[in-house]
Amino acid sequence: MRLVLRGITKRFGSVVANDSISLTVEPGEIHCLLGENGAGKSTLMNVLYGLYKADEGEIELDGVVQHFTGPGDAMAAGIGMVHQHFMLIPVFTVAENVMLGNESTGFAGNLDLDAARDRVTEISDRFGFAVRPEAVVEDLPVGVQQRVEIIKALSRDAELLVFDEPTAVLTPQETDELMDIMRQLKEAGKAIVFITHKLREVREVADRITVIRHGKVVGEADPQASNAELASMMVGRPVELVVQKAAPTLGEEAFVVKDLRVVDAAGHTQVDGISFTIRAGEVLAVAGVQGNGQTELTEAIMGLQDDTSGSITLDGIELVGKSVRKVLDSGVGFIPEDRQVDGLVPGFTIAENLMLNRSFRSPFVKNGALRIGALRAFAQQKLTEYDVRARDIDSLAANLSGGNQQKVVVARELSRDLRLLVAAQPTRGVDVGSIEFIHKQVVATRDSGIPVLVVSTELDEVVALADRIMVLYRGQIVGIVPADTPRETLGLMMTGERPTDLKDVAV
Amino acid sequence: MSDDDQPTPESEKPDRTPRSDFDVATEPTEPAEVDTAEDASATPEDRSRSVLREIASGDAMAGVLAVFLAVFVGSVMIAATDETVRQTASYITARPSDFFTALWEAISGAYSAMFRGAIFNYILDNPAQQWRPLTETLKFAGPLILGGLGVGLAFRAALFNIGGRGQMLIAGGAAGWIGFQLDLPMVIHLPLAILVGMLFGALWGGIAGLLKARTGAHEVIVTIMLNYVGYYLLFYALTKEWLLKTPGSVNPKSPPMHDTAILPKVLGDTFNLHFGFVLALIAVAVVWWLINRSTLGYRIRAVGENPHAARASGINVGRTYTVVMMIAGALLGLAGVNQVLGTVSSGVSLDLDASIGFDAITVALLGRSRPLGILAAGLLFGAFKAGGFTMQASENISVDLVLVVQSLIVLFLAAPPLVRAIFRLPAQEAK
Numbered sequence: 001m002r003l004v005l006r007g008i009t010k011r012f013g014s015v016v017a018n019d020s021i022s023l024t025v026e027p028g029e030i031h032c033l034l035g036e037n038g039a040g041k042s043t044l045m046n047v048l049y050g051l052y053k054a055d056e057g058e059i060e061l062d063g064v065v066q067h068f069t070g071p072g073d074a075m076a077a078g079i080g081m082v083h084q085h086f087m088l089i090p091v092f093t094v095a096e097n098v099m100l101g102n103e104s105t106g107f108a109g110n111l112d113l114d115a116a117r118d119r120v121t122e123i124s125d126r127f128g129f130a131v132r133p134e135a136v137v138e139d140l141p142v143g144v145q146q147r148v149e150i151i152k153a154l155s156r157d158a159e160l161l162v163f164d165e166p167t168a169v170l171t172p173q174e175t176d177e178l179m180d181i182m183r184q185l186k187e188a189g190k191a192i193v194f195i196t197h198k199l200r201e202v203r204e205v206a207d208r209i210t211v212i213r214h215g216k217v218v219g220e221a222d223p224q225a226s227n228a229e230l231a232s233m234m235v236g237r238p239v240e241l242v243v244q245k246a247a248p249t250l251g252e253e254a255f256v257v258k259d260l261r262v263v264d265a266a267g268h269t270q271v272d273g274i275s276f277t278i279r280a281g282e283v284l285a286v287a288g289v290q291g292n293g294q295t296e297l298t299e300a301i302m303g304l305q306d307d308t309s310g311s312i313t314l315d316g317i318e319l320v321g322k323s324v325r326k327v328l329d330s331g332v333g334f335i336p337e338d339r340q341v342d343g344l345v346p347g348f349t350i351a352e353n354l355m356l357n358r359s360f361r362s363p364f365v366k367n368g369a370l371r372i373g374a375l376r377a378f379a380q381q382k383l384t385e386y387d388v389r390a391r392d393i394d395s396l397a398a399n400l401s402g403g404n405q406q407k408v409v410v411a412r413e414l415s416r417d418l419r420l421l422v423a424a425q426p427t428r429g430v431d432v433g434s435i436e437f438i439h440k441q442v443v444a445t446r447d448s449g450i451p452v453l454v455v456s457t458e459l460d461e462v463v464a465l466a467d468r469i470m471v472l473y474r475g476q477i478v479g480i481v482p483a484d485t486p487r488e489t490l491g492l493m494m495t496g497e498r499p500t501d502l503k504d505v506a507v
Numbered sequence: 508m509s510d511d512d513q514p515t516p517e518s519e520k521p522d523r524t525p526r527s528d529f530d531v532a533t534e535p536t537e538p539a540e541v542d543t544a545e546d547a548s549a550t551p552e553d554r555s556r557s558v559l560r561e562i563a564s565g566d567a568m569a570g571v572l573a574v575f576l577a578v579f580v581g582s583v584m585i586a587a588t589d590e591t592v593r594q595t596a597s598y599i600t601a602r603p604s605d606f607f608t609a610l611w612e613a614i615s616g617a618y619s620a621m622f623r624g625a626i627f628n629y630i631l632d633n634p635a636q637q638w639r640p641l642t643e644t645l646k647f648a649g650p651l652i653l654g655g656l657g658v659g660l661a662f663r664a665a666l667f668n669i670g671g672r673g674q675m676l677i678a679g680g681a682a683g684w685i686g687f688q689l690d691l692p693m694v695i696h697l698p699l700a701i702l703v704g705m706l707f708g709a710l711w712g713g714i715a716g717l718l719k720a721r722t723g724a725h726e727v728i729v730t731i732m733l734n735y736v737g738y739y740l741l742f743y744a745l746t747k748e749w750l751l752k753t754p755g756s757v758n759p760k761s762p763p764m765h766d767t768a769i770l771p772k773v774l775g776d777t778f779n780l781h782f783g784f785v786l787a788l789i790a791v792a793v794v795w796w797l798i799n800r801s802t803l804g805y806r807i808r809a810v811g812e813n814p815h816a817a818r819a820s821g822i823n824v825g826r827t828y829t830v831v832m833m834i835a836g837a838l839l840g841l842a843g844v845n846q847v848l849g850t851v852s853s854g855v856s857l858d859l860d861a862s863i864g865f866d867a868i869t870v871a872l873l874g875r876s877r878p879l880g881i882l883a884a885g886l887l888f889g890a891f892k893a894g895g896f897t898m899q900a901s902e903n904i905s906v907d908l909v910l911v912v913q914s915l916i917v918l919f920l921a922a923p924p925l926v927r928a929i930f931r932l933p934a935q936e937a938k
Binding site: 302304323324325326327328329334336341342343344345346347348352355356357359360365368369370372 | 801803808809812813815816818820822
């Protein structure tokens with residue numbers, strides 16, 4: 001199926017999310033939409049999928065102009081969407097999920113589950129997905145769940161498949177498998193739109209690349225183009241992709257974790273007896289697929305996890321059992337993994353957000369009253385220093401882009417007297433330009449002699465920042481390895497396998 | 508990695524189990540660089556939370572429009588229930604002028620009566636008598652403002668304090684006990700009665716806050732139930748002479764307050780306006796400072812806007828809930844004190860709250876949970892109350908109509924898209 005988008009414009013109030021975007025996707029082609037977060041890729045796809053109505057422009061499928069009023073119309077027209085966050089019901093089987101919303105029924109509304117099972121088996125066999133229709137979705141690995149989503153789209157005879165940031169939740173191995181699947185689908189004559197901001201993946205599978213910036217198409221890129229070329233097209237200026245850093249100047253063992261065990265509210269052990277050490281002036285990066293205990297590890301350090309046992313010491317001071325406020329007062333800086341949830345108050349101004357974890361003492365508090373003058377001067381200074389793009393310090397955090405929001409969080413944490421920095425997903429959902437800036441700040445913090453714990457699910461980030469890499473799997477340490485460990489080895493370790501010739505590096 | 512340009516809350520929330528009990532009730536806010544009204548994928552919790560926030564803190568224009576609409580609908584109801592209007596309507600094609608004259612007289616008569624009852628009675632000659640309605644309005648506004656502050660402050664912490672009635676009753680009972688059981692000089696007696704009342708109000712509100720902080724019990728359910736507990740406790744107290752019962756009386760009513768415990772009149776004995784209104788004005792200033800200039804208020808707002816971020820920043824969310832509910836209870840307690848020691852100093856009774864505990868919710872909503880807005884909304888509702896009686900007396904329009912108008916205001920506030928549609932305002936997509 002041939003898709004033509006002509007002059008699609010979508011405005012939200014005064015914000016133009018898509019500005020007259022035109023695009024053609026041919027059958028048997030993988031068309032990459034490359035752009036930074038907030039560039040308007042997802043808005044465009046939501047227009048295509050009937051979730052938003054375009055203010056201007058038209059959608060044409062095989063030469064026929066379409067007027068979608070909802071996802072139902074788009075699906076009926078042969079468009080399938082594989083969402084970043086799966087739209088599956090965990091307690092249903094694969095077959096039940098696939099038939100959901102499109103149930104074939106027999107007499108008196110009886111569900112025809114056999115037909116659904118056959119359909120799943122048929123599609124699964126055709127593309128070699130190896131998915132059993134009887135399997136319950138919640139028992140399946142994430143990569144397989146994604147295949148269920150693909151089967152679901154294919155079962156409705158989708159000819160155009162849209163993959164919206166599909167690799168965010170996958171291990172490197174699963175990502176490779178997904179690439180294979182996409183190639184197979186292409187050979188079967190499907191048209192594929194692949195939305196991403198990961199350059200490596202683009203170069204691997206794309207037949208054509210369209211780069212979007214600030215809601216506009218800036219041009220087509222050659223799949224043979226180098227990473228640096230693609231990045232500069234995305235950002236609009238040359239970007240340093242590699243973090244320049246000198247060898248670390250190691251100090252003493254400032255941060256020591258021993259036999260840490262964290263049990264979550266549901267009673268599952270999320271961190272299972274891990275021990276490690278970070279020296280002053282060193283970055284230890286934690287690698288692993290999301291959900292292997294990283295969140296709980298950082299929250300345990302901050303005192304945000306209730307059921308924590310073992311020992312965490314910073315400069316000899318025990319942190320386990322202390323309140324969040326005490327931990328912060330001990331000099332721990334915390335960049336939480338989800339700034340929208342834990343990092344910022346969206347309804348607060350930039351200035352107010354900058355004093356969020358200093359609401360008890362000076363410099364912004366005196367006798368229970370806010371020192372608004374001091375706060376405003378501080379905020380003004382940080383706005384410039386951290387290059388936060390906002391109208392002024394009274395802009396609401398909710399109205400900032402992801403990258404600028406993250407800069408506010410980073411500015412707040414790094415402007416305190418730190419003895420440890422915990423940075424969880426410091427650049428998630430952040431544009432390339434801001435990534436560069438934030439990475440430099442993390443390295444600068446390390447160079448000032450502070451131990452730094454970085455948690456990231458992006459292997460690129462882990463490799464860029466780490467002095468040593470610790471791989472977590474199901475709450476346990478698979479190994480602590482040097483920063484120059486090959487990606488393949490790291491990818492393998494992220495699945496829980498420990499190469500036999502591997503040696504842990506001591507501090 | 509999620510694209511920040513599409514407002515799907517799910518895409519911003521990694522799977523996680525709630526980290527503590529109170530997290531369950533308060534989901535994180537919608538991330539929105541571009542906040543669209545057509546967001547089809549918001550979870551119900553996000554929905555209800557953002558609706559609550561919109562009702563409680565939307566812009567002032569919506570409030571004005573809601574009042575305007577409600578008054579308009581009220582006019583239609585006045586006209587529809589008016590005898591002359593209905594008679595003339597039966598021959599409207601023959602003589603339309605009769606109908607329109609009747610229509611005008613019914614509506615203008617009602618609202619001018621309300622004006623005479625609430626602000627300035629131009630029919631009378633004596634200036635003191637002419638301005639008397641305004642002082643009545645202020646008298647009625649006092650406890651509404653105090654109660655509105657109590658509800659509005661809780662709103663700022665994203666807590667829905669429905670327990671105004673119970674807090675007022677308990678506080679009123681306690682202040683009343685001090686007011687007639689003790690014999691003290693006025694400089695001690697009156698402040699003591701006020702303080703004890705506020706203390707009991709704080710206690711009653713604090714129970715709901717503490718239960719939410721410790722066990723995650725939802726404050727709406729707890730405060731509603733505490734209304735009943737408060738009511739029957741007061742009822743019990745009114746049957747025991749060592750508590751509140753008037754010796755020798757069979758009615759559930761306490762003896763009148765001693766003169767040393769009664770709030771003095773502001774403008775002399777000609778007018779009923781007492782110092783309760785002055786207390787309300789002071790409370791507006793104090794709460795304004797508390798919310799906008801104090802660290803406690805900063806933390807209250809942080810907890811209300813995003814409890815997760817507040818917690819991760821070292822703010823004790825549970826303690827903040829408890830403290831907020833105590834202050835809210837104290838403010839509603841002050842409203843109860845205002846009644847017992849001021850407006851009806853003839854004795855504590857079970858209807859001392861005069862439905863102010865619930866009207867306070869409306870006042871807080873209309874005032875958008877901001878102290879100055881609450882002041883304005885309280886004055887408006889005070890005027891409704893004062894004017895409603897005159898309207899009934901002089902135009903024979905049921906005072907219930909005023910309640911209808913008040914309720915319609917809330918209804919229109921709760922449905923901002925409806926108001927926007929009526930006035931063809933642009934949707935609040937991008938701010």
